[in-house]
Amino acid sequence: MVVFKTKFLTIRNILGFVIAYTGVAIIIINGNSLEGVEPLGDFLAFGAAIMFAIYSVIMEKSKESYHLIQKTRKVFIYGFIVLIVIVLFSGESFSSIQMSLPLGGSMLYLGIVASSLAFIMWNDAINMLGPVRTNLYIYLVPVITTVFAFLILNERITWLSVLGTVGILIGLYLSEQVDEEEQVILKVEDNL
Numbered sequence: 001m002v003v004f005k006t007k008f009l010t011i012r013n014i015l016g017f018v019i020a021y022t023g024v025a026i027i028i029i030n031g032n033s034l035e036g037v038e039p040l041g042d043f044l045a046f047g048a049a050i051m052f053a054i055y056s057v058i059m060e061k062s063k064e065s066y067h068l069i070q071k072t073r074k075v076f077i078y079g080f081i082v083l084i085v086i087v088l089f090s091g092e093s094f095s096s097i098q099m100s101l102p103l104g105g106s107m108l109y110l111g112i113v114a115s116s117l118a119f120i121m122w123n124d125a126i127n128m129l130g131p132v133r134t135n136l137y138i139y140l141v142p143v144i145t146t147v148f149a150f151l152i153l154n155e156r157i158t159w160l161s162v163l164g165t166v167g168i169l170i171g172l173y174l175s176e177q178v179d180e181e182e183q184v185i186l187k188v189e190d191n192l
Helices: 012-030 039-061 070-092 103-130 129-154 160-174 180-189
Strands: none
Touching: 012 070, 012 129, 012 160, 039 103, 039 129, 070 103, 103 129
C-alpha cells in the first residue's frame, strides 16, 4: 500500500484480515491453550512475514526489468551465497552427513519442486495478481496443512479446526471483494 500507493485499508479488508487471522490462530492453538508458544519463534515468524512482504514488493517492482526465470535464479543465487556465509561462520562440519539415495532424492525434490517451481509459481502469481492480493492467499496454508494432515497423517479434524478454516475462508472472501467503484477503475485501467 505504501510503495504502490494502492488503497487497501478499507473497513472490509481490515475485517477480512482480522477474521482470517483469528481463524489462523484458532487452527494453530486448536484447544492446546498456549502450550509450546515461544516468543522467539513468534518473533522469527513475524520477521519472516516482513521479509516476504519486502520480497513481494521487489518482485513486483522488477517485473518489467527481468523475466520470471531470471528473477528466480537471482533470488536463489543470492540466497545460496548468504547460506554459504552463514555455514562458514557457524563452524558446523559436514563430515557427519552420510549421503544416501533417499537423502539425495530428498535434496533434489526440495531444490527443484519445493523451492524452484514454488518460487516460479509464486512470482508468476505476483505478476498476475500483484503482491497484496497474492500474499492474502498465505492464509490458506493452515487450511491446506489441516486437510493434508487429515488425509496423509490421519490426524483428527476438530471442531476448532473447522471453525478456524471457516474464519480463514470468510476473511479471504471479504478481503477479495472489490467495491463497484473500484471495479469501474480497474476496467478503465485494463482498457488503457
